[in-house]
Amino acid sequence: MKRIEEVSPKVTPELYSKIYEFWSNNVNSEKIYGSLVTNSERGSEQYFQELESQRYRSHRHLLPWIHSMKPGKTVLEIGCGIGLDSYQLVKHGMKLTAIDLTNIAIEIASSRFKASNIEGNFFIGDATSLQFDDNSFDYVYSFGVLHHVQDTEKAIIEVYRVLKQGGIAKVMLYNLHSLNELIHRLTLTPFEDKNELCPVVRRFSKKEASRLFYKFNRIDIKKDFVYGEGYGRLFKYTPLWLYKKLSSIAGWHLMITAYK
Numbered sequence: 035m036k037r038i039e040e041v042s043p044k045v046t047p048e049l050y051s052k053i054y055e056f057w058s059n060n061v062n063s064e065k066i067y068g069s070l071v072t073n074s075e076r077g078s079e080q081y082f083q084e085l086e087s088q089r090y091r092s093h094r095h096l097l098p099w100i101h102s103m104k105p106g107k108t109v110l111e112i113g114c115g116i117g118l119d120s121y122q123l124v125k126h127g128m129k130l131t132a133i134d135l136t137n138i139a140i141e142i143a144s145s146r147f148k149a150s151n152i153e154g155n156f157f158i159g160d161a162t163s164l165q166f167d168d169n170s171f172d173y174v175y176s177f178g179v180l181h182h183v184q185d186t187e188k189a190i191i192e193v194y195r196v197l198k199q200g201g202i203a204k205v206m207l208y209n210l211h212s213l214n215e216l217i218h219r220l221t222l223t224p225f226e227d228k229n230e231l232c233p234v235v236r237r238f239s240k241k242e243a244s245r246l247f248y249k250f251n252r253i254d255i256k257k258d259f260v261y262g263e264g265y266g267r268l269f270k271y272t273p274l275w276l277y278k279k280l281s282s283i284a285g286w287h288l289m290i291t292a293y294k
């Protein structure tokens with residue numbers, strides 16, 4: 035029977051390996067709703083540029099969010115995937131350390147940095163048990179990742195731990211009260227791959243998300259991204275003012291800035 039992912043899946047011992055397997059087989063950004071974005075060879079500069087231009091066309095709010103960070107500061111990116119935002123963070127002047135759960139993501143992301151002679155430290159790592167000391171980074175950045183980990187609450191405690199006092203977390207989590215949630219429920223289309231259920235796709239209300247960041251001094255949450263290029267003509271022809279209005283009411287992305 036067709037169904038979508040549970041809002042709050044239970045944490046089980048098998049979950050970790052299921053998550054690892056899913057993200058090793060579904061390298062993020064390569065597909066939109068099952069269709070390949072690029073036919074260029076994986077890891078070639080052409081591949082990165084094609085994925086990058088689709089990503090920032092569709093996610094209009096993303097580059098301004100990255101550019102809101104102070105250049106010259108250290109940033110830990112959690113769940114970098116193939117490193118598209120990692121590349122933008124470094125272009126913006128951040129000192130980057132990035133981790134991802136899967137070998138394949140780290141191989142692809144770091145290969146671009148090596149080929150272009152750009153500095154960045156990449157490691158395999160787990161968001162729920164980070165390999166870094168307390169108070170290590172000025173920023174922690176994580177886009178579209180912490181709702182996919184086995185235990186989101188634990189991951190956010192880790193974000194807090196590795197941030198310096200006065201440091202800032204910039205985290206995107208999926209919004210339960212969104213148009214996208216409604217459409218996926220009505221059409222019974224899974225969220226990450228239309229033919230397969232992703233093991234963990236948690237969705238949070240704004241209130242639930244802010245509770246997760248309870249250790250922080252101050253939290254600011256804005257909704258954005260009511261829909262992206264996957265919605266075809268609707269995305270292309272919605273006037274920008276209307277798109278922004280709808281996004282602030284029923285956006286799929288909770289854009290969280292939390293201050294330690």
Ligand SMILES: C[S@@+](CC[C@H](N)C(=O)[O-])C[C@H]1O[C@@H](n2cnc3c(N)ncnc32)[C@H](O)[C@@H]1O
Nearest residue numbers: 057062113114115134135136160161177179183
């Ligand atoms: C939807 S992708 C997002 C990737 C990237 N941030 C982006 O926006 O393109 C989710 C990523 O989270 C990674 N991931 C899942 N669980 C993780 C964990 N426990 N620790 C670190 N990374 C994890 C996956 O391997 C995958 O690369």
